[in-house]
Amino acid sequence: xxxxVFRQEAPGDYHEHxxxxxxxxxxxxxxxxRIQHARRMQTNSLWVTPREEIGEVSAEDAAFDGxxxxxxxxxxxxxxxxxxxxxxxxxxxxxQREAARKRREALRDEGNEA
Amino acid sequence: MDLETVxxxxxxxxxxxxxxxxxxxxxxxxxxxxxxxxxxxMGGYLDKTFTRKAxxxxxxxxxTAKVQDEIGHAQxxxxxxxxxxxxxxxxxxxxxxxxxxxFLNCFHYPVDSWYEAPMIDFFVDGGAMRRQATLKxxxxxxxxHAMDKICFEEGFHVKHGESILRELxxxxxxxxxxxxxxxxxxxxxxxxxxGPTNDESVHDDFGRAVGLKTVTNDELRNSFLNMYxxxxxxxxxxxxxxxxxxxxxxxxxxxxxxxxxxxxxRTISRNEYEGSHEQIGSRRRRxxxxxxxxxxxxxxxxxxxxxxxxxx
Numbered sequence: 001x002x003x004x005v006f007r008q009e010a011p012g013d014y015h016e017h018x019x020x021x022x023x024x025x026x027x028x029x030x031x032x033x034r035i036q037h038a039r040r041m042q043t044n045s046l047w048v049t050p051r052e053e054i055g056e057v058s059a060e061d062a063a064f065d066g067x068x069x070x071x072x073x074x075x076x077x078x079x080x081x082x083x084x085x086x087x088x089x090x091x092x093x094x095x096q097r098e099a100a101r102k103r104r105e106a107l108r109d110e111g112n113e114a
Numbered sequence: 115m116d117l118e119t120v121x122x123x124x125x126x127x128x129x130x131x132x133x134x135x136x137x138x139x140x141x142x143x144x145x146x147x148x149x150x151x152x153x154x155x156m157g158g159y160l161d162k163t164f165t166r167k168a169x170x171x172x173x174x175x176x177x178t179a180k181v182q183d184e185i186g187h188a189q190x191x192x193x194x195x196x197x198x199x200x201x202x203x204x205x206x207x208x209x210x211x212x213x214x215x216x217f218l219n220c221f222h223y224p225v226d227s228w229y230e231a232p233m234i235d236f237f238v239d240g241g242a243m244r245r246q247a248t249l250k251x252x253x254x255x256x257x258x259h260a261m262d263k264i265c266f267e268e269g270f271h272v273k274h275g276e277s278i279l280r281e282l283x284x285x286x287x288x289x290x291x292x293x294x295x296x297x298x299x300x301x302x303x304x305x306x307x308x309g310p311t312n313d314e315s316v317h318d319d320f321g322r323a324v325g326l327k328t329v330t331n332d333e334l335r336n337s338f339l340n341m342y343x344x345x346x347x348x349x350x351x352x353x354x355x356x357x358x359x360x361x362x363x364x365x366x367x368x369x370x371x372x373x374x375x376x377x378x379x380r381t382i383s384r385n386e387y388e389g390s391h392e393q394i395g396s397r398r399r400r401x402x403x404x405x406x407x408x409x410x411x412x413x414x415x416x417x418x419x420x421x422x423x424x425x426x
Contacts, residue, residue: 012127
């Protein structure tokens with residue numbers, strides 16, 4: 001059976017998916033995950049989970065809310081407002097700007113393929 | 115882990131569910147995160163009033179998106195609180211319904227006009243965002259991770275809130291006056307948002323010693339004043355004479371705490387204010403109204419809903 005492996009580099013980090021291993025049970029999966037993914041890479045913690053326990057949302061389904069104009073819910077829309085007065089508001093806006101840029105690019109690539 | 119070790123190691127994102135944390139840390143962190151989660155729920159419910167009041171379709175849409183965000187934040191935070199192993203989400207929601215759950219003072223005042231929207235969406239949310247940005251460095255990792263996503267979303271709320279304020283303060287003379295009156299009413303509540311001074315704050319010291327909090331209430335309030343007073347004035351609002359705001363030697367602003375009504379604040383923090391009953395009650399009735407949804411989800415989970423267990 002196949003186990004997906006998630007590695008956390010340092011305390012406080014997110015566990016990120018790094019790959020998967022074959023193993024007959026959880027203990028063996030943890031052992032193989034250590035050998036495969038923690039032997040050289042800096043590791044604070046590893047998670048293993050059976051692949052069949054993972055539910056996946058496909059790209060098509062994940063994009064369901066990206067097709068109509070929802071600009072009203074982005075910070076950049078309110079561009080008559082200067083966010084620079086508060087660092088945390090400015091940070092949030094630049095994170096949102098980056099997320100919106102990625103979405104736009106994905107949509108454009110899709111358009112080119114069609 | 116003993117408390118001495120916790121104090122020594124305390125730092126940003128230092129502890130997580132894999133660590134064996136002492137009871138006192140887990141209780142304090144649960145109290146703090148549950149309070150935060152409850153506030154997101156109560157803020158969301160308060161905010162939804164504005165969808166009906168909003169003067170344009172754009173504002174209505176933005177408001178529904180904001181309410182959806184706030185309820186989502188509550189869900190993230192209840193999950194973060196659950197990781198401490200002290201209370202379940204169901205228990206925390208039950209406490210909120212029966213009046214034991216505590217939440218931010220500003221959400222104990224029922225709202226009934228659109229003029230109140232920027233008071234919540236700009237000033238209260240702006241204050242909340244000040245605090246939340248510092249909580250990205252809290253020592254309980256699941257809490258810090260929830261803050262990553264919450265802070266990502268909040269920028270829209272604050273900017274939209276300021277956009278509403280700007281629109282109102284560019285409106286007719288009557289609109290500007292109504293906005294000023296509403297601001298006068300809300301301003302003391304907004305100042306109390308950050309709680310009492312450090313000397314009076316019961317939980318501040320321990321929270322800071324173990325890294326749950328990184329900044330004091332006073333520091334947050336004063337930095338909020340430095341940022342938001344110029345903003346209020348820029349849009350033509352006058353800062354009320356009382357409570358008195360003064361400039362300190364280092365040029366930063368502070369408030370004369372004696373000018374604020376702490377009896378009202380304490381009544382609120384016991385959930386005993388008139389508005390507390392109204393707000394808690396109206397949310398409880400909605401929780402009861404969708405009880406059938408929770409019941410059907412639970413029965414689904416206990417019958418057909420689970421996937422086969424992997425062999426260990």
